[in-house]
Amino acid sequence: xxxxxxxxxxxxxxxxxxxxFSILVAVKxxxxxxxxxxxxxxxxxxIGQAGKLPHYTKCNVFNGLHGRPVPAAVGAKIANPELTVxxxxxxxxxxxxxxxxxxxxxxxxxxITYLVHNNQIYGLTKGxxxxxxxxxxxxxxxxxxxxxxxxxxxxxxxxxxxFIARGFAGDIEHLANMIKAGISHKGFALLDILQPCPTFxxxxxxxxxxxRVYKLDETGYDPSIKSGAFEKAQEWGDRIPIGVIYRKETxxxxxxxxxxxKGPLVKQKIEPSQIERLLSEFM
Amino acid sequence: MSxxxxxxxxxxxxxxxxxxxxxxxxxxxRCGYHVFADQDYESxxxxxxxxxxxxxxxxxxxxxxxxxxxxxxxxxxxxDIHLTEVTKGGVIIYDGEKTKNIGGDSATFSVPLNRLAQExxxxxxxxxxxxxxxIFGLIHSDVNLLVKVVQEYFGASKVGEDNAQAVRAGYxxxxxxxxxxxxxxxxxxxxxxxxxxxGNEAISLGxxxxxxxFVSGYPMTPTTPIIEYIAAKAKEFDLVVLQPExxxxxxxxxxxxxYAGVRAMTATSGGGFCLMVExxxxxxxxxxxxxxxxxxRPGPAIGLPTRTEQGELEFAIHAGHGDYPKVVLAPxxxxxxxxxxxxxxxxxxxxxxxxxxxxxxxxxxxYFTAEKFDLLQVVIDRGKLLSERGSAAGSEYKRxxxxxxxxxxxxxxxxxxxxxxxxxxxxxxxxxxxxxxxETRKNMMRKRMKKLVGVGKDVAPPKIYGxxxxxxTLVGWGSTYYAIREAVDILLEQxxxxxxxxxxxxxxxxxxxxxxxxxxxxxxxxxxxxxSGQLAHLIQAETCIKVSDSILKYDGRPFTPSxxxxxxxxxxx
Numbered sequence: 031x032x033x034x035x036x037x038x039x040x041x042x043x044x045x046x047x048x049x050x051f052s053i054l055v056a057v058k059x060x061x062x063x064x065x066x067x068x069x070x071x072x073x074x075x076x077i078g079q080a081g082k083l084p085h086y087t088k089c090n091v092f093n094g095l096h097g098r099p100v101p102a103a104v105g106a107k108i109a110n111p112e113l114t115v116x117x118x119x120x121x122x123x124x125x126x127x128x129x130x131x132x133x134x135x136x137x138x139x140x141x142i143t144y145l146v147h148n149n150q151i152y153g154l155t156k157g158x159x160x161x162x163x164x165x166x167x168x169x170x171x172x173x174x175x176x177x178x179x180x181x182x183x184x185x186x187x188x189x190x191x192x193f194i195a196r197g198f199a200g201d202i203e204h205l206a207n208m209i210k211a212g213i214s215h216k217g218f219a220l221l222d223i224l225q226p227c228p229t230f231x232x233x234x235x236x237x238x239x240x241x242r243v244y245k246l247d248e249t250g251y252d253p254s255i256k257s258g259a260f261e262k263a264q265e266w267g268d269r270i271p272i273g274v275i276y277r278k279e280t281x282x283x284x285x286x287x288x289x290x291x292k293g294p295l296v297k298q299k300i301e302p303s304q305i306e307r308l309l310s311e312f313m
Numbered sequence: 314m315s316x317x318x319x320x321x322x323x324x325x326x327x328x329x330x331x332x333x334x335x336x337x338x339x340x341x342x343r344c345g346y347h348v349f350a351d352q353d354y355e356s357x358x359x360x361x362x363x364x365x366x367x368x369x370x371x372x373x374x375x376x377x378x379x380x381x382x383x384x385x386x387x388x389x390x391x392x393d394i395h396l397t398e399v400t401k402g403g404v405i406i407y408d409g410e411k412t413k414n415i416g417g418d419s420a421t422f423s424v425p426l427n428r429l430a431q432e433x434x435x436x437x438x439x440x441x442x443x444x445x446x447x448i449f450g451l452i453h454s455d456v457n458l459l460v461k462v463v464q465e466y467f468g469a470s471k472v473g474e475d476n477a478q479a480v481r482a483g484y485x486x487x488x489x490x491x492x493x494x495x496x497x498x499x500x501x502x503x504x505x506x507x508x509x510x511x512g513n514e515a516i517s518l519g520x521x522x523x524x525x526x527f528v529s530g531y532p533m534t535p536t537t538p539i540i541e542y543i544a545a546k547a548k549e550f551d552l553v554v555l556q557p558e559x560x561x562x563x564x565x566x567x568x569x570x571x572y573a574g575v576r577a578m579t580a581t582s583g584g585g586f587c588l589m590v591e592x593x594x595x596x597x598x599x600x601x602x603x604x605x606x607x608x609x610r611p612g613p614a615i616g617l618p619t620r621t622e623q624g625e626l627e628f629a630i631h632a633g634h635g636d637y638p639k640v641v642l643a644p645x646x647x648x649x650x651x652x653x654x655x656x657x658x659x660x661x662x663x664x665x666x667x668x669x670x671x672x673x674x675x676x677x678x679x680y681f682t683a684e685k686f687d688l689l690q691v692v693i694d695r696g697k698l699l700s701e702r703g704s705a706a707g708s709e710y711k712r713x714x715x716x717x718x719x720x721x722x723x724x725x726x727x728x729x730x731x732x733x734x735x736x737x738x739x740x741x742x743x744x745x746x747x748x749x750x751x752e753t754r755k756n757m758m759r760k761r762m763k764k765l766v767g768v769g770k771d772v773a774p775p776k777i778y779g780x781x782x783x784x785x786t787l788v789g790w791g792s793t794y795y796a797i798r799e800a801v802d803i804l805l806e807q808x809x810x811x812x813x814x815x816x817x818x819x820x821x822x823x824x825x826x827x828x829x830x831x832x833x834x835x836x837x838x839x840x841x842x843x844x845s846g847q848l849a850h851l852i853q854a855e856t857c858i859k860v861s862d863s864i865l866k867y868d869g870r871p872f873t874p875s876x877x878x879x880x881x882x883x884x885x886x
Contacts, residue, residue: 040746069733072726074569077738085746090726091735092572093747094565095595101562105569105577106726108553109527113573113726131565134558288548296574296725298551300524302691308518308546309685312508313342 032065034058039086045153049199049225049236050079053147054086056202057116060209061089072113074103076128078154080120080147097127100135103142110294111141111284114213121148125161125182136191136218141282143212143219146182147199149227150234157230164233183263186220187256187276193219194259194276198243199226200236204272211274217282224272239270246273253277316346316371318497319378320448321395323364324387326357329441332466333385334365335680336445338509340462341369342682344454345503349374351679351871356534356618362390371502375646375681375795376874382497383451384419385444386412387426404495406447408440420493422451424486433482434475442476446483451491452499456484508683512650512676512792515683516580516606517542519654521550522691525604526575529555529566534618535674536580536608560585564592564605571601572736574725576658580606583625584615590632593667597637599736600713600721600761602661602668602696604654609673611869620869621674623791623842627850629669630820636758638664638765640772641820643671645794647681649817655691662696664768665723671819673842675871676792699724699732711743712736715756719763765821772818774826779805779812785881786834788860789841790816790848793872797840800877807878809885810835816848822855836861838884840877843867 037058044050061071073084077096084091090113094102103117124132124146132144151169152158159169159176166175186194193215197205205223212219224243226236246253246262251273253259259276284290292298320337324330331352338348346369355361366377380400386392386407392415399405399419407415409423424447426440433439442463449459460477467473510518517539520528530540544554557563563579570577581589586607596603607629611622629641640660644650650672657668699710699722710732714721721743726734735745740757742748775788779801789797797813804811814830831837831852837860839849846863853859864880866872 069729069731070727072573082747085735085737088733090733091737091745092569092599093737093739094568094599095591095738098561098565098592098595101557101565102569102572104555104562105527105529105566105571106573107569108555108566109570109573109575109577110725110727130558131562134562287553289551289553292551295526295551295553295570296728298526300576300693302522302524302688302693304550305518305521306688308521309508309688312510312514313506313685 032062032067034062036068037061037087037089039088042086043082044079045229047228048079049149049227050083050147052199052202053205053223053225054083056205056209057083057145058087059202059206060213063206064210064213066114070112070114072106072115073118074099074106074115075118076123078120078123080118081123083118097123098131099123100128100131100144104135104140107140107142107284108287108290108295110296111290112294115142116213117142117144119144119146121146121150121160121162122152125180133185133189136186136189136220138283139190139192139217139280141217141284143209143221145209145221145223147223147225148182149225149231151227151231153227153230167233181264181266182222183275184260187260187263191220192217192278192280193274195220195274196222196224196272198224198239198272200239201272204245208273215277216279216285224270242268242270243272244269246271246275316369316499318369318382318499319380320367320369320383320385321364321381322367322385322387322444323362323391323395325360326354326363327359328387329438330363330365330387333441333445334367336462336466337448338367338680340449340454340459341499342507342509343458343462344499344501345505346371346499347374347682348509349376349679349681351377351675354619362394364391364395369499373682376799378873383448385448387441387444388412402496404451404493406444420495422491422493424483429482429486430479433478436475439476439479442479443483446480447487450484450487451495452497454499455501456481458501506685508685509680510647510683511678511680512644512647512672513538513678514542515647515650516654516670516672518686519651520578521546522688523655523658524576524693525578525658526552527555527567527570527577528552528579529557529563530580531557531560531563531585533582533585535610535677536582536606539580539606560588561592564589564603565595567603568592568596568599568601571603572599574728576662578604578606580608582608582610583612586625586632591634593639594633594635594637595738596667597633597639597761598635598738600665601736602665604657604661604668604670606670606672608677609671611867617869619674621842621871622867622869623673623793624844624867625671626790626819626847629671630851632669637761638666638768639820640664640666640668640768641671642668642818643791643816644676645791645815645817647683650676651686653817659692659694660768660771663694664764665696665720666764671791673792696720697722699729709744710734712745713741713743713757713760715743715760718767719760720767769821772821772823774823775814775816775830777812777814777830782833783812784810784835785885786831786837787811787813787877787881788837788839788848788852789813790819793840793842796872796874797877799874800881803874803878804881809881811881819851822851824855827852828856828858831856831858838862838864838881840864840872842872
């Protein structure tokens with residue numbers, strides 16, 4: 031029986047009121063609800079406030095470079111598909127620095143869950159614009175207002191991700207359900223998580239979000255229709271949808287690779303003499 | 314009399330120059346000869362001038378030489394460019410129905426290559442295989458053996474059969490029509506089985522023998538064939554090849570796979586390596602074993618994409634931000650390409666660090682004749698692994714446990730029930746979690762750097778060729794080995810007191826051995842394919858021994874023995 035104590039980690043170094051605290055609770059709750067033993071879980075993170083999250087749990091952790099959690103997570107998943115691999119990133123780390131990796135990992139449909147803490151600002155470097163800052167946001171690096179933001183969910187639909195959802199740090203129960211659904215999805219699962227930054231983002235606060243977010247599953251929305259999903263993906267302003275925006279399960283990269291059909295690579299024996307036949311091909 | 318014959322096959326990209334060169338080489342190895350072959354091609358898919366040089370001897374051969382005994386010209390440019398290199402007594406094979414007025418006073422043999430191809434296969438594309446048959450006719454080799462090689466190459470299909478017919482057509486035409494007196498005969502001398510193999514292939518085999526299970530690489534000349542070769546064998550040997558979106562992804566995926574427990578490798582060239590250096594630093598910090606093949610080509614920037622250079626030695630040694638231990642190996646021979654790849658994986662695992670294997674276009678793409686690698690000699694050393702659950706049940710596994718050697722027992726996620734593996738690119742505690750305090754930082758930096766002491770003992774010193782002491786010592790590294798060795802032989806014959814000292818393992822720099830060897834040397838000339846003399850810098854920085862001069866080449870072409878002989882004599886006047 032896995033309990034929340036099994037996932038108890040170090041003391042977070044986040045600002046008081048940071049949305050990351052709620053996300054941490056939701057992540058742990060999801061893992062416990064799924065009864066996943068910590069040693070079978072791998073969290074791969076990049077750099078930013080979100081990247082610290084794995085240190086505040088107890089499981090396998092690979093905290094790598096800024097923008098690079100996805101490729102490291104992909105490599106680990108291929109080496110051992112028995113691991114539940116969760117990549118953890120932020121809007122700068124994931125949608126900015128690591129944008130290229132993100133797009134192509136979705137296209138290839140690796141079986142990993144990607145949690146992107148989206149606070150629309152750079153926190154660790156203290157308050158610069160991010161790829162998702164609302165247009166016109168005045169930050170330390172955009173004194174005249176930031177340019178158009180990226181719509182990560184629309185981009186994910188275009189790139190072919192099979193599970194795309196949005197959660198909100200202000201609703202832990204709902205967020206935990208989204209994380210569970212993402213982990214359970216076979217293939218790439220993107221979860222964009224709306225997360226207030228009380229220190230550097232004075233606009234997109236808890237109150238601002240609470241006035242706007244609504245749950246898609248309470249509206250009869252059908253996440254299996256791509257065109258409808260694409261429309262929902264760009265709904266941002268007075269009303270902001272949360273929940274599963276698009277879902278379509280197709281064979282994951284790992285399911286399609288012949289070598290992995292025989293079991294995890296990490297369990298396969300090394301036998302140099304087996305290449306003897308190859309040497310003969312050069313003769 | 315010993316045999317030493319040079320062939321050049323030239324034509325446009327797309328005419329099958331490479332196939333003819335490769336197949337003639339392979340067939341002659343089957344006939345018992347030693348063959349060395351290299352390719353000179355432009356960065357284009359069609360057109361231009363490409364040529365394939367093949368040198369055949371009845372004793373080991375590792376470099377090409379001019380003049381040409383047999384020039385096979387699939388187009389007019391080949392004749393124009395190589396005419397003056399053809400030796401007296403040599404022959405130019407060309408298609409007289411296509412190419413007129415070839416000029417010069419060399420002996421020629423006009424063969425209707427296109428027409429014969431069209432007649433036998435219905436397609437002029439097979440004119441290159443017709444030429445193959447012509448060559449075998451001229452040198453009086455066993456055409457049945459050649460046909461077998463061609464059929465194996467093209468496979469049991471209509472294409473294979475057509476090409477076999479094309480070979481026979483060229484061969485028969487030659488026997489019936491050749492009236493000249495080309496004297497080189499290359500009939501079968503023995504049936505000794507040897508390999509014809511290039512550097513990329515030897516590295517690929519080394520990786521497979523070493524149990525590499527994951528390769529992620531972005532195509533880039535000259536190492537793309539490594540990724541392609543391994544990809545073609547992935548199904549059979551249970552490994553995964555992932556073509557990533559860029560080289561940043563490649564190195565990070567390799568690190569992720571290695572962290573999860575498998576041997577993993579990437580291969581690239583200088584430009585891609587640039588994108589990987591942050592990842593190298595990550596491998597250093599997280600103590601994750603990885604192997605990176607760096608196949609050099611001339612830079613800076615895109616440079617000369619299909620040519621050769623040794624311009625990245627200092628870059629490789631210093632690649633990555635911050636201080637961390639790494640190993641740099643540079644195969645000098647075709648055998649090294651295989652064995653140092655195996656060693657790279659073992660050192661990476663044993664010391665938990667990145668190993669860079671530097672080659673260059675010359676070694677990567679040239680074909681050598683080699684004895685079959687003895688797989689019984691392959692040793693797999695996965696290094697110090699956590700034997701089981703850890704000392705006390707419930708205690709946290711220390712991925713970065715402080716030890717005398719600096720090496721901490723490694724574990725993989727899910728390897729042992731309940732054991733959690735925490736790796737971090739931030740400075741970290743023994744358990745792998747982020748820290749900020751000065752004392753831990755100091756201890757961790759010392760622990761990582763200490764591994765250099767251990768791995769330094771596993772790095773082989775440079776090898777001497779020739780006598781222990783000489784008036785001139787030629788120093789080199791990597792693929793220039795064969796050219797330098799042959800230059801030594803030539804200079805010795807001419808009465809110059811010379812030997813050579815050659816590095817194939819460069820970092821950690823074997824400074825004690827090198828100091829001992831070089832203190833006995835007279836004049837020290839460092840021979841390198843780069844513009845700044847990078848090995849010379851390294852020797853001077855690490856040993857405080859001043860080298861006499863550098864012999865440098867940076868025109869994108871490999872050193873020939875005669876280049877080196879000429880430069881030594883110039884300096885020794």
